[in-house]
Amino acid sequence: MSKGSRDNKAQGEPAREGRRGFLGKLWVFLGAVVVAEIVAVALAFLRPRDPEARGAAPDAIMEAGHMERFPLNSVTAFARGKFYLCRLGDGGFLAVSRRCTHLGCTVPWVEEKSRFECPCHASSFDIRGDVVAQPAPRPLDLYPVLIENEVVKVDTGKLLRRRAFREEQVVHPRKA
Ligand code: FES
Secondary structure, eight states: OOHHHHHHHHHHHHHHHHHHHHHHHHHHHHHHHHHHHHHHHHHHHHSOOOHHHHTOGGGGEEEEEEGGGSOTTEEEEETTTTEEEEEOTTSOEEEEESBOTTTOOBOOEEGGGTEEEOTTTOOEEOTTOOEEESSOOSOOOEEOEEEETTEEEEETTOOBOOSSOOGGGSBOOOOO
């Protein structure tokens, strides 16, 4: 082997070593990026959902229907929303929970008696959800009602406990 070719080989070794070292570091870097991505995706999946941040609060708003659909002194069950939409004699609306405030049984509306009657321990409530017969300690809970463009909507994400019925709980359609 000539001296010149030996010199060329000697110069090529460090260059190849340098390239190998660079490629090794590049692979380590790319591997770290992939691992970081997987960890970020896993954390995002596991993080509890914040309804406000997701803007999901509107999901809880349930459209009950046009207000003309609900005659005066009527009770309409919404099984999916777990409430009854009550339209009072004065045209106002209340969305009352189906759960008895005694021990939580589902209270059916008994049309012939115009009462909600709990099958468990015989509590009963009037169309406003107010206690007519104990042992229920307080009126049926309420969900907020909104009326927009004559369409009745109920916010099923907010359950309001009440100690007594008060007139201001009733939501009236705005007069045109
Ligand atoms: S659960 Fe309704 S009266 Fe007891």
